[in-house]
Amino acid sequence: MSEPRLPSVDEQVRVEKQARKPAAVEGPLARLGNVPHLGLVFALVLLxxxxxxxxxxxxATASNMVSILSLAATIGVITVGATFVIIGGGIDLSVGAIMALASVWATTLATQSYGPFVMIVCAVLVGTGAGLVNGLLISYGRMVxxxxxxxxxxxxRGLAQRMxxxxxQLVQQGNEMIVELSxxxxxxxxxxxxxxxxxxxxGGCC
Known part of the structure; x- marks a missing residue:
């Protein structure tokens, strides 16, 4: 069995010089490529x-900007929670359907003359229950x-359409709190x- 070949003196000097050589300076385009979420920013600017x-x-009017923010507020609240799921390496496809189910369930109570607090508690319980089912199936049921x-x-989605x-569904009189909130x-x-x-x-402080 032959002995391993030791590096020559010239080769060792070359490796040391290569290690001492300063790193290449990145150009502006290369630095832009390292900016996180640059594609999303570009898409927003393009739109x-x-x-x-x-x-x-x-x-470019103030009323239109306010309308965009108002329409995005509901979905934005959901995306904050979904962000934590994505950061943890998971995925949740059901957030929109669960929001629809909670809304339909709450407004169904409104049509039966229940007050706004009952509606809010119902919506929270529906969302919590659906999320608990998802968590149990994934954590203990070992489902993807x-x-x-x-x-x-x-x-x-099917249950919301059925209900x-x-x-x-429209919130009738007696639930002015919900109407005023919106x-x-x-x-x-x-x-x-x-x-x-x-x-x-x-969410940012968590």
Missing amino acids: AAVGLVTVPDTF PFIATLAMLVAA SDRRT TSRVLGIPVLVYIFALVVIA
């Missing part, structure tokens, strides 16, 4: 540019998160946007 070019008279949450998506009879503004900004901002701050 804003399309809006400014196509409808400049209405897109994609499959478990996909099944919950189909089940929650609402595929009709739009329509009231403070300093010209809807209360829903403030709630969204508080949830984002709380």
